[in-house]
Amino acid sequence: MLLAGVAQGCVYALGALGFVLIYKATETVNFAQGDLMMLGGFFALTASVTLGWPYWATILFAVAAMAVVGMLAERLILRPVLGQPAFTVVMITIGLGYVVRGVVTMVPGWGTETYQIATPFVDDVWTLGGVILPVQQLMVIGMTAALCALLYFFFRFSTLGVAMQATSQNQLAAYYMGIPVRRVNMMIWGLSAGVAAFAGILLAPVTFVHSNMGFIGLKAFPAAVVGGFGSVPGAIVGGLIIGVVEALAGFYLPEGFKDVAAYIVVLVVLLVWPSGIFGETGRKKV
């Protein structure tokens, strides 16, 4: 059960990672992250069911397609409000979420039904010293870990990653240092949408693919907040905390607590650490 919580937490963590990436680079929050996740799931669905591609090709296709969608969204919707207060961006991404959700239900062949994506490792089970480990969940955990390591090294060592961090800390100074801020923003949106697609695919066997899948994104939110926006390890820890707390609440507490557990954790964490557990705070100098 703890493992199930961890696996679920990993999915939240991936969702949270999408938030954190965008926050890190542009210091805005993408409320449409869950819907992008859902769109990624549908792309994967089309590739695997309609076109009959293998699982790995499906993942590549969905991630690439979503990266393009993310970049388009940045170019068309976010660029005109570049530099506006965070609230503006929150509302505009909420709008984006509505559009994505609406479009998905209107596309012929997608609609409002629930679908399933076949995965190569659904029912396998490993037994390790008497403990039964479903491979499905281990895969989710493994893939999350791999992706996190990749992103960590990307931000730490690649020029583009460092440029993205610089942009996030001070747009104006980043311009002065010769960083093409707009292009960097566009790339980070692509990257984040790609991560969202990945999360969507990993989530697909658990929740199936349907047009309201994006609401999982609302769970990824608490994950990002608990860990502190702007911190990649924070997102992972936050996701795990939320996943485990939810699993435990579902088991030990009366019905109903499972759904709100995440939000109660958020309220408590925000009361104690106003910018999340791993959030960095600096002092503003006037």
Next chain:
Amino acid sequence: MRFIFKTDYAQDIRLAKHGGHLFWYGLLGAILLAAPWWASEYVMSQLHFICIYSIVGFGLMILTGFTGQVSLGHAAFLAVGAYTEALMQAAGVPFAVSISCAAIFSAAAGIIIGLPALRLKGIYLAIATLAFGVVVEEIITRWTKLTGGNEGKHLKPVEILGWKLDSDAEFYYLCLALTVLCCLACVNLLRSPTGRAFVAIRDSEISASCLGVNLAKYKTMAFAISAALTGVGGALYAHKLAFISPEQFTLFQSIELLTIVILGGIGFLHGAVLGAAFIIVLPQLISIAKGWLPEGMAPSGLQAVVFGLILILFIIFEPLGLYGRWLKVRTYFELFPFYRKGMFRRQKSYMKSERLR
């Protein structure tokens, strides 16, 4: 172009700044008062909703538009108001008392969320309010003894001192009167030192606190006032629907309330009314547009698409909302040949990091 030549201090605090105001607001008032005679039953019902949403819009406008605090959990205050009204009416409490209690309990809820909000900013505040909204919704669903859970609660028509307001027209006058009262209260609040403090906090918290504005006090107050107005709106909302259940107070309701403020024009009280009217009329326009869709496309998603698109387009092209558009049109005619394109242009700005505080 009108120049107001001020010869008296009283002119500064007068509600109607010049004769034009008196005339146009008078005309609007007369048309609204005469509504039961010219409006069909359907239009009357829409007018009810516009009044109710306007009141909620005022509340949200004070918090978001004037104090600069984002709330994604306003449906929770709406719910507190609605359920207070439902329970009190069931207990036989007179309307005047129950609607005051709806306002007071909502304000108390507002203070509860306002206190932690003192430490939170920007996006963290948005998420804290979102979490609060979700938690309240869940409490309402689960506390079946008090709220009836998913079965909801029924309400009887309003009764004031033995006079039953069960016709559309009577309820309309009640809504209209409360809307006007709330509007006047907001106008007065905003020209008082409290209102100025709100605006100062919105523009810069640091400068406001340097000028002696007690941030904690005024932020909590903004939350309380905003929640109280929303509670009044919620009480009327409950009466209008005559049946309330938890699924009317979800996150989507909160977002819809926020769009009222944004589409109407953030930072203008007029905006709240315009936004409310727009939000009410929009679904009708959409249902007309459904007929034009090509074959094979499910019409169910259209509402979400149009809603989202309108939100995006407004934020990009008309950040001041409907009222901002009206201001531009008015300025164009006032200055007739001299209107310049860039007069209302948004200033270029660079993102200020929220990580520094």
